[in-house]
Amino acid sequence: MIFKMKDYKKYSISYLWICVTFIWASLISSAVWSWGSLLSFYGYHPLANNLHRLYALAVIFLLWMTGILYYLTVKKKSILSETAAADIEPTQPDIATDTDTEHFFAKHKVKLGNKKKGLFLIMQLGEANPSPLIPQIIRLAPCGQLIASEFDRRGQAGWAEFTSAIYAECCSTIRSADQKLSALWTDLISQCARRITTLPVNSLIITTDYATITNEQQWQNVQAAIMDMTKQLHHRLGYVPPVYFLLKDAQTISGFSEYFQSVSDLQNHALLGITIPVTAKIDAAAYEAMLARGFKTLQKDIEAQIAEKLNRFSGQHEPHALFWFPARFADFLNQYKQRLEQLALFLSGIGGLPPRAAAIACCTTDHVRFLKSFLLYVHNDTATAEHIAAIRQRRRKRRTGLVLASLLIIGLSAGVWTYIFWQSREYLAAFSAKLSATDAALSDMNKHPQKSFSLTSVVTPLLMTRQLMDEQNTNLLRRMAVGSDLRRSLIETHDQLADKYLLPQIVQQLETELRITGTNYSSRNHLFDALALYLSLAGRLVLSEQDLQQLTQNVFKTLGQDYAQNDQMMREIKDLFRAGRVPIRPDNALIEQAQLQLTDLSQASRALYLLEQYSQAAGLSPWQASEIIGPDADDIISFRRPETSQYRIPGLYTKSGFDTIIIPRFSDAIQSVIKTEKVWSKIRPADPSTLAQDVLTTYSTHFYQRWTEYLLNISINPPEVTVVSNQQGMQIRGTYKAPLLKLLSNIAEQTALIPFDTKVSSDLELANNRSSWKDKLPFASLRAFLKNNKTTGTELPLSDQLFSILSGIEKLQARLDTADSTSDGSADLETKLLEQYRRLQELTPELPFPLRPWMEQFSENAKPTLGTAIKKSLGNLWDKQNYGICKMLTTNRYPFQQNTSDEIALEDFTRLFGPDGIFAHFTNEALQPYVDTKSLPWRWRKSSARFLNKASLDMFEKADLIRRSFFQADQKMPSFTVKIRAQKLPDNIAIAIMQIGDTSVSASAQQNDTVSVSGPVSNNENSSKVLIFTDKWHEIASADGPWSLFRLLDQGKVTQITDGQYRVSFAAQGKSVSFLLDFSALYPAYNKALLETFRCTTLN
Template identity: 20%
Template structure:
């Protein structure tokens, strides 16, 4: 009873109930002590009862849900294993027999399940017990004694009262699966053919797989708790080795399928049944009582891991020998007790009979359970020997062997006389098998998911607790930090207040004001929601913020307002004759600050912003914004409880006196501009007007961004506001006569119409000035390349041209006549009168009725100066010369014609770019010339823009041509010159290497590389008429090449003329030599020039001889042959041998350009010749040749 009560007490629902009860008691007594932000939400008993009820409701819902889930799971299981066969899904023809068998299995369970739910014992199953009890499966060959063992197991069967044991399972082989419901477990006695699958293989296998799938579906976590393998002694003794091995492999295959299909590792218990068929078994154990027969006879292996699965099998022989030894030890006692000789003989042989099955059993176990690296190792828990009932004739294995050995007749033993007693089964199931129900592993995937869910629930709970705790801790820490921050800022503010300078500038008070305003929870935090992580009942901002706001308002009145008034008074005392309207507005705002009935906070703030932007140079933009915010806080309605400050009335009177002559029109215009600026009219934005490509093609010469265009006050929308507000502004100025304390001021006006005309004229003049500045400032983006310029011009000249859109928008914004109303000036003046006070109204009406009509022009629609000034622009963008945007306007506009010419320029630039890419010269710039001529007839802004396109396009074309020529030169003549000419003779007098005649001619000759390049690419850009060549200017620009480049080309031309006078491709020189004198010691002098000889005797007269180089004789050498011979020798070789010989002599020019004196010295003996070139332009003047340098680039 106590054990039963204890078992009930430790059940989860009961433990949870007491836990909830304990938590409720704690909550009942401790919750009232909790307070949040000074509130005690759990002080009321009703609130606590409510939360306690929620706890018990949660307990009931949770365990009710678990109970319901268990019931539903069991119901699904019962429905699946005992459902209506008619409801089974359709099967393939080859599976009809399997489906039929499954239907038979289900039908046999229907009645049992129905009785089980209603029985007293079924109460345990009705709550999910059937689902939660351990399940074991019997596996064995047909006739192995599975069912007999269960019938005589001694277990309690809840259904035995109604169905009896026979209704659940029969004695002998069963062809179908039997369900055994005990109070401790559910036992599944499978048909023997499920194990062997030797009758109808496909049918048996399909039924077996279907049965396993059914288990896995409805017992996903742990489909079975173990497997009991039944092995009959008769099979061990009577089957041949091959039959036993087939049976062993069949059982092994079934266990493997269980592992694979169910996905778990489970314990396996091997029961050797029908031990009573061993001769002498009944006689040997006949003396055992009922309790003794329930004990376990067998071997239980130590629990081993999967890696040591074979440890039990290896220990089996020793354990079996121990069992045999125990039988042998009991043999003497049993023989003493038995008097019957025949029975004593059977007893005596029984240990040997038992030993005879040892080797066979060991081999069978090895075939079934021996592990391999390819299969899941079975968890074999033990081998046990049982007898369910004593039927049939025992098998005398020993005597049969002896009879066979000696040729004797085999003696058949009589059948057992006793039956119905079970041996060694009951405690085996209860104390061994059922007690190890938790050894079976769970479905790994399901357990993994279950574990993840559990850990997820734990993590979620921990996260919630952690978040709540962290939230409270964070709130506490933040509020503590907030309090400390406020304390630190308060100390800082105290220091700032003590150190507040006496500087009258409002900027001096900014640090103190900013610090007070920015206290967390203070003025700046008004209307802001409390941060969640600073709330949770711990927020301290409400208390501290209220004090901070009060201190802020006090400092505004005591530190900022006096400085503002002092600054205003200083300006009022100083006055300004140049800007009386500014002084008027200053006086107006000053009086407002001292007279609350006249206070206009927006007007005060707007004027102060305007004043500080002009007269507070020490303040930057951010500081002025801060001051404006402080002024708004100071003028807020919540700050007006205090008395207004005292004003300097004497100062007010003096300023009023000085302002008595200020024209009312100026005051109206000043106020009107300020009102328009704050009216929210959007500014004119060039980018918005010109489209998305505006920034790509347009720029401002001033460097200002395109987005900074015209203030909204001076746009068409601004003008509309102007016309709407001008009458009200006039009326406001009249109403503000209190500023000057001159109620009769209206009497001095000739008419409201005149005052309005004055204000309009001031507005129009500023309107024109601003738009003139913008139109003159906007131009095209700078051109950086032909490709970029072409893209820009293409975009400008397209249908979606940003320039067109900009000019059209500008024309639209400068045509104000569209907003003219039908009202006359008199009507407008009358509207103004209607807005005045009654007294002023009477005076003004009198003035109008006394002759004001005479001053009005005959045409009540005055001419608009803005439209007149921008008429050329309007005409340029209008279609067909009509009104801009007018219906029915047809034909292209002047702007369209300009854009067409720009389109031609874009085509030209594209062609020039293509020519550059192909290495060709740019085409003629006719399009640029036409555009230049067009520019002079265009309105000022457009004309200047078009001229800039012409200038930039010409510059780019020439610059691109320069780059093209430079690239051509580098990749052609420059490479050859550097390789074949540079540093060689004759350009360098002392050079060892010589330029070959062919290379020299290829570069310098007529049509050579230098001459061809110049004639083909540069001649049009060079003036060759003077002694020094000059670059020719095209369109006020040249190629931009250095003068040195041109000098080298001129020298190359000189070399051409000197060396290639005959027009050939190879250098050729013709000259005459005449001997003049020779040393007296010489008797013979012979000069050999390339095979051409000149011989003379010093004392004989000698005429001149003609020479030509090259001579065509192929000698390529120059030498002197003299007599008598000297030790020294004058001799040169090579294509330039004659010029090298000249270098060894002394060549002196004469007054005649073609004649030279040539002197040679041979060991002190001189020879003098007269050299006459065939032209004054000859190669013997080497200055131009030696000064030539190869150009690396142009």
């Protein structure tokens, strides 16, 4: 089969063009519909009145494109499928001569150039006239350029000389019986292997004339040469590929194959693949018939394997080459059936026999007709037809999936555009309503000039609308693809209102106030100061450089002064506005009055109001809105100083005059609060929007000003707490920048200064829009805590508990500083101090901010020294009172030590491991707070693991296991129960008896008893023994004492069957008897490893 790539490319490009056109048309339709919706609402475009027509056209266009795509991809299957159907028609190659070989292979190449999935290393040796097909095969094979380039470099004559030299070297090596290859041969193999290490080698094909091989020694030399060659490949590649030998006559094949099949080393190394004869001439008809018969014979044996290969490739891995070596299959079919099966697997494994496989001939020059017959056979194969049908089905599914995915993407895009512009319509509608309300308010002021209007009622609505346009349009409308023309038209409308209504009203208001104060209207200084003061409030929120130029000109025109004659004054006002501050003159009464009016107006509350308006229009919380505004947020709160990072605002009035207070910029204050929230995670209230409100509310009153600076400072930089020790490393004391108790008292005093009853302006109430705003101020939980609000139940308030604990720590530390570190009183103080710290750790999670992080830091810094104190306290308690007793009772005592005659008495055993013993009492009373006994194995708790060692913990855990094994019901004395039964006796033993104390277990040929025995027995004369009777009684093992049963088992061979079940065998004088012992319990008493590894250790 010859695949028509040009047709496939043509229809693929058409298909791609259809998809791209459809997606592009859908996006354009969505854009036209969205813009039409916006323009229709405001009437700024002639097409706005035809919105519904535009929408209808867009829908029709989408449906039209969908229909075309459906018709082309579903109904017109022939576009992409007819070509595939034509592909299975075999193309008849009309190549008959060697001169057309290159053209033949170029026509049949089919994707061989880019597929590098294998490598065939072809080495043709000893051919005086190498076949011209060899370089063609090499060029087509992936990565075959290695030898092809060598061929091109040398030319045909040079190649023959090169291969002849290698052949001569090989023959010389064989004749001389040398076991190593010559340098030329080794160099060729090394170069090839070195340059192919990055790709897998599928096979190694060797062709040569072995007619000179006549005896056994020569065959051995060939074997050694091939083995050395494959070792070179294994060294370079890491594995040995199959080797295929191409032989010329049947006699050589017979001798070669018989010899190499008998060599196990070659078989183990997979050196022999197939030996294939090569003939000089080809009969096309005979080969075609021979090929058909051969494949039909093999099909029965390898049909399942070929089908598996076809399914594995399934069209995903295109074949890269199919090497075929013609041979006389009919003559050698029965003799080499197994080799033919291997050859079929070799072909299917490399090419998979898919429909587009390329067939390449090798070793002879006139194989074109054979290739033709082979291609015809492959095309007519049933498995190949099924493979082609499967490929078509997969293509059809891929096309359908692409269409559905395109439709889904287009639908989602249209939905997103619809949502965005629908939200834009709602926002612009609300904005238009606010603009209309402002226009109406200002028109009313113009119609009734005699009516008194305050500056707040004039400035606030106009600032609100202009601020919305200036800030929101920049951040929101621009993101929603609304054009600059629409925004410019809205701003121009607003500026016209400002020029018409705002400036005359400001001048009128100024004139009225100047007359009230008795100041002459012509006073330049007074007018300059007042005008700068009010316009700073009104203008800095909205003025750009262009707006500033226009406003300054309008001010002078309104005041009746010529702009050209007052250029200096205009520059001063512009510079004043840019600098963002006003000159302070203490002797100016007007400035003092304006200063008080500014305080009443509450800049912070108005800024909060604007911030809330912005956040509502944007659909964001004030917290998010302030982060979006970023550095420009400081324009909302006060006057800007571009050259600094702080504001200067008029401060508190004092007898000495006006004081200038520097406070953080608004954005810096927000960032400080954000930093505090991230560090301590407790400052943000439940409602995120209240955080920005609280900060602004705090700045709105001068009482809050200093207080908030103080609290923010100590929140970000809490008091440093360090815990150090004296020279002996055993005492604890704290060093603080300020005493903690005094600091808490200072917080309580400062909190009491907050004027909770301060009257809030109407703007502030409007901004907060809640009645309980006083409860939302910063550190409300801290104030409640310091007011000693009673908790539920009979417990003390948290503040009383905290002050009690801290007072106790300070007192204990003071006493430890003067106490003797070696006295018992010092150890008692340390124990009490540890108890206070445990109470503090339990109370810390319930504390409010910022007390909780302070206490956590205090405890964390105290851990190293506390660990030393805990280790010393526990070590003194254990080492002084218990370690010596434990060491004395267990050292060189059975069962803790083998091969010793001394035993631990049962009373001493109970004193150590009993329910009220030394280990149980110390674990429950002293060790429990520091050990997690519920885990297996035991482990120190996190707070204790850094200063207590693991060996001491193992000692207490083993002691607990011993207690559970011997005191299972909390008895006063150790006890256990074991069931004993004798196994079948051998023929030379009539009776066997195991006696433990007064209890005996006997066995005979007629009866085996199972007896329960209790122990250990508190009797030094207690004995255990094993007796057998043959012709007389024989004692083969015995032991005395309370641990006699354990000692008796030590004399036998003990084998553990299950957990708690053992088999013990006793042997003497050629006679042996076995018993089964069952200690089954949750914790079996007989555990030699536990008892023998127990050792007493210290804690220090």
